[in-house]
Amino acid sequence: MTLALVRRRPGELPVEVTGFVGRGRELTRVDEALRQARMVTVTGPGGVGKTRIALRAAARVAGRYEHGVCLVELSELRDPELLPHTVAGCLGLPEGDSRPPLDAVLDHLRERKLLLILDTCEHLVDACAMLSDIVLHETTGVSVLATSRQPLDVPGEHICQIAPLPVRTTGGDAVDLFAQRAKAVDPAFEVHDGNRADVVALCRRLDGMPLAIELATVRLRVLPLEQLVARLEDRFRLLTGGRRTALPRHQTLRTAIEWSHELCTGQEQLLWSRLSVFAGSFDIAAIEEVCAGGELPREEILEALVGLVDKSVVQREGVDGSRYRMLDTLREYGAEHLVVRGEQAQMQERHYARYLKLAEDFDRNFLADDQIQRYHALREQHADIRLAIEYALAAPGKDHEAAALAGALWPYWHIAGLHTEGRYWYAKITDRFPGPVRERAWALAQSAYLGAFQADPKALEEAQECVRIADELDDPVVAGRGRVYLNLSLTFMERHEEAAEAADEAHRILEEAGDVVGLVTLETQIGYMRHLSGQLDAALEVCERGLRRLGEGSTEGWVRGYLHMVIGMARFRRGEYEQSRVSGTTGMQIKHELGDGVGLAYCLELLAWLAGHDGRHEEAVWLLGAADPLWAGAGARLGGTSLMEEFHQRAVRAAQDALGEHRCAELRADGAARPLEQVVALATGQEQKQLIPAPRAQSHDLTRREHEVALLASEGLSNREIAERLVISKRTVDAHLERILAKLGVPARGEIAGRLGELDG
Structure with a gap:
């Protein structure tokens, strides 16, 4: 028995052997880009699906090119000088041509209208850029569609950045891809309510990256889904052994990322490892503050960052693109290298110091005119605030640092609506400081404040303990703030006399301490307390005083x-x-x-x-x-x-x-x-009434008789026939039908049946 080897002709698009999931918007973007520009580059991190998208888009637009599409696959090419030879081969040019390969390629393309696809350009980026530029200048009917982890920077280049597949709580394209590929491994596999949470968790942990998801489904041959999710802590070891026919760079998650790492300069590799200390997004100021130093001076940060963005290791985000983020898989790879370099502890300490400074600046300048901007800057960095507290709590001998950071964030938790999380961290602090010390008192005070809004009776106990400790320590700021939050708890519990007593004591202490933040907070609460107790003139007076104080x-x-x-x-x-x-x-x-x-x-x-x-x-x-x-x-x-x-x-x-x-x-x-x-x-009256939805008709809004008439009309009976069937007058049926059409929101009786089906179905 012999096995015939069937090969594609050079330059021919491959036949898709697995289903294509999602990416409708991306395909449309590539299509539109090719209508507007002759040079289009599909960029994105390794394993995001650039090649699949480019090939599917090329197949869709092939009819626009008289001489079709030519695919040049470059993943196995290492010598940039051989690029023209490779293109010539894919175009089907004869080997024995005496002309230089580039001249032969240009002579062939000058009279053609064709889409030239250069797939996987990142390791040959200079050669691909030069070739593309020459082709575009020497021809009029050729367009170039490239895939690369970084742009080619060719004049007129249109970039189509590809992001990972979306992962939503209820599903999304990433979950659909997992389900499709898992079914190929196990035909009985289905995503259902019982396993959906695990599938979503897996796809989210893998950043919605198609390559990682496909590698994960292979493991379903030997691991149940729940065990697969549990083992993702070491995703690089787990996600190996992909398809034997896959390119080497796509057979394991690690090799896919190592391919990107090898393309980076030494400075870019160093910055990649140091950036792994961030949990969320970061801006250039954060990068310079945390990552600069030693072999990577501050003045070289920007160039290294540009390189990582170009190579799709770092993603730009935000309305103005001023913030950056790394996918979790790339961050974890960088973290491994950070440990190998021996810099993990140093970077973690710098990271903590940055977020302590931000929090303390916010606390110190809380009533400043730029309060709103400062808050939003903090909110964008919530993941890193959380990470900094976790680091201080986990590191030996840093309990005071953890207390300082959590303590400075007291207004942040409330503004962000993170009452439960804020109280979680304050409970951690009070556990670390069981004795009558300032750290415990301050944490109790802020937990009491957050707990009061949750109507938690424990908030009152926390405020009372805070006051006892602060009085014992003779700390007027903590003693005053503790009474402010004691007032709030008592007010919400409608114990107005005790609340007023706490407010009077707080006011005296805070005035003596010169704590303006505490005073204006208290005046707000006193105004609210007076409003509740019916002292409306007093409520207005104290609130107006608070505004004057600001x-x-x-x-x-x-x-x-x-x-x-x-x-x-x-x-x-x-x-x-x-x-x-x-x-x-x-x-x-x-x-x-x-x-x-x-x-x-x-x-x-x-x-x-x-x-x-x-x-x-x-x-x-x-x-x-x-x-x-x-x-x-x-x-x-x-x-x-x-x-x-x-x-x-x-x-x-x-x-x-x-x-x-x-x-x-x-x-x-x-x-x-x-x-x-x-x-x-x-x-505010800007959209008055337009936003209020009109009533939706329901079949049960019809009276019993109207419902009977509607059903008979939907069966095709005339008004007279309905009248005879129900033993009522035709005039009554006419009136009923007018009301039925109005209630159901349909213009004619012929639409009654369909509308009833919509409403009752």
Whole structure:
């Protein structure tokens, strides 16, 4: 028996032997790029699927080129001087031609309209760039489609950057790819509710990288899915042994990444390893602060970074592209090299020092006019803030450093709506400091503050213990802040006399200590407390004093937003509705700009009350719905008092009476699903009414008789026949049908059947 070897002709596109998943947008981008430019480069990290996308795109557009498509595969070529020879071979030019290969290629291409594909250019980037440039200048009908881990930098080049496949909680293209390839390994494999979480976790851990996902499915031959997920800690060892027919660089995850590593200069390799210390995104300032030094001076950082971006090791992100990120697989590879270089401890310490400095600057300048910008800068770096705390807690003898970082972040947790996570870290700190020391007292104070918004009774105990320790230590700032948060817990528990006593003591201590942050925080809470107890004039007076303390023209967001919110609530209770709306809207806009979810939820609550009072019940319940995910996301509760709950329920009941429970539920769900930008636009009057969805007809909105008439009409009976069947007059049937068409939102009786099917199905 003989085995015939069937080969593709040189330059011919291969036949796809596995299914193509997703990538519709990417294919469209390549298609559009080839319409606009003659030089298009598909770039991205190794294993992201550049070649598959380029070949599929080429097959789709081949009809636009009279002389077709020619594929030049370069992965096995090492000598750049042989590039023209390789292209000539793929074009089918005779070997015996006496002309230099490049001249032969150009002579062949000058009279042709053809798409030339240069696949895997990164290790021959200079040669590929030169060849492409010459071809584009010497021909008029040839376009070049290249794939490379870095751009070729040819004039007129159009870049199509390819990202990993998306991974969503419910699935996504990465999960679809895993399911398809897993089924090829095990025909019985299906993604279902019982294993979906494991599949999503696996795809997410592999960054949605097609190569890594395909390598993982091979392991299903010997490992159950749950064990495969558990073993991903060592993904480089696990993900080996891919298809025997795959190119060497694609047979293991490690070789795919090593291919990129070998293409980097020594400085780029060093920066790659040092960047692995970051958990999330980073900007140039962070890179210079943490990674510069020794063999990599600060002045050489930018050039090395540009090289890593060009080679798709580092990805740019953000609206302005000023932040960077590494995929987890590339970061872990870099981390291995960081250990080998003996620099891990040094980089971790520098990383911690940077985020401590950022947090302390935020704390120290908390009431500054650039507070909002400082907060957003911190929020973008949440993963690295978390990593820095973890490092300090894990490193021997660094408990004080961990306490310093967590302690400086006290307002960050609340603004970000991370009440539960903040309390988690403060519990870690109090565990490390069991005695009566400042670190424990401060952690207790901040945990009490966050816990008060969650209506946790433990928050009161934490505030009380904080006060005892601070008084014993004679620390006025901690003693004052502890009483501020004691006041908050007592206020939410409606123990107003004790809350007022704590507030008076806090005010005296903080005034003596000169703690302005503590004082304006306290004044906000006192204003809220006075509002709850019905002392509305006093509430307004203390809040106005707080605004004066911040200064006219202040752009601080946290305290100022809450002060406007309390002023709005007090004015609402005084019947000053227009002034209340102005204050509530101002507070909402400030809190939205800051990103304070809980503060924004309070303001939306107030604006919902105002809408309900004006009879705008649809808007009222829609705004309440918009606040729902904000409360839930922070694990917080509305106000924590019966008075706030009373106003809330009053708005809900009025809406239900006016609209019905079904319509209210529909509106509330719609509000909860809307982006906050739309919510703020409606609440400020910029999008008044347009955002409120029209009622959706339901078959059960029809009366029993109307439903009977609708069913008979959908069967094709005439009005007279329906009247005879139901023993009613034809005029009554006519009236019923008019109402049915209006309720179902259809123009003609012929559409009744389809509409009923939609609603009941």
